[in-house]
Amino acid sequence: MKVELKRVNDAVHFEASAPSSTVKVQIDGSPEIGGLGLGVRPMEMVLMALASCSSLDLVNILKKQKQEIKDFSVSVEAERREQIPTIFTKIHMTFSLKGDINPDKAERAAGLAVKKYCSVHDMLAAGGVEINYSININS
Numbered sequence: 001m002k003v004e005l006k007r008v009n010d011a012v013h014f015e016a017s018a019p020s021s022t023v024k025v026q027i028d029g030s031p032e033i034g035g036l037g038l039g040v041r042p043m044e045m046v047l048m049a050l051a052s053c054s055s056l057d058l059v060n061i062l063k064k065q066k067q068e069i070k071d072f073s074v075s076v077e078a079e080r081r082e083q084i085p086t087i088f089t090k091i092h093m094t095f096s097l098k099g100d101i102n103p104d105k106a107e108r109a110a111g112l113a114v115k116k117y118c119s120v121h122d123m124l125a126a127g128g129v130e131i132n133y134s135i136n137i138n139s
Contacts, residue, residue: 013038013133043088047076050131051093053120057113059097065105071098088124091131102136111136 002006003018006029012029013036035041039056040048051074062069072095079090095110114133125131 008038009036010102013037015039021074035096043078043080043086046076046088046120047091049123050091050118050120051076053118054093054110054133055095056111057117061109062097062101062106063114065102065104067102069097069099071097087127088129090130091124093131094136095133096136096138103135103137105134106135106137 001018003016004018005014005131008015008026011034014027016025016027017023025045027042027045027118028037028039031037044112052070055072055074057074059069063095073095075094078092080086081089093114095106097106110133114131121131
């Protein structure tokens with residue numbers, strides 16, 4: 001696996017790319033270090049990676065179980081320590097699903113997706129980050 005990162009301007013705006021996609025990801029720093037709000041911040045990208053890694057597997061498992069997903073989203077909130085580096089200490093993901101979905105199947109699928117199949121979860125958890133989740137299902 002390989003990615004490329006290029007500086008875009010004289011501040012701290014970067015553009016990342018990977019051979020797997022033609023999409024470019026815009027990354028920027030906080031205003032305190034010269035960021036201009038032209039991209040997501042690196043630690044936000046870590047949360048996005050956790051959310052997407054878990055969600056890919058969760059949706060795939062539910063589809064295999066013939067669950068009808070009409071809508072899906074996940075919200076991720078994190079706490080960071082104050083000491084530098086300001087790493088994450090706690091992360092909570094809230095999966096919101098709409099459709100004809102069995103709650104027991106959704107709970108089991110989420111457990112597998114988050115704790116068994118998601119590599120991002122395992123890397124963060126190995127570093128001592130407490131990660132949990134909840135599921136909301138609306139018909």
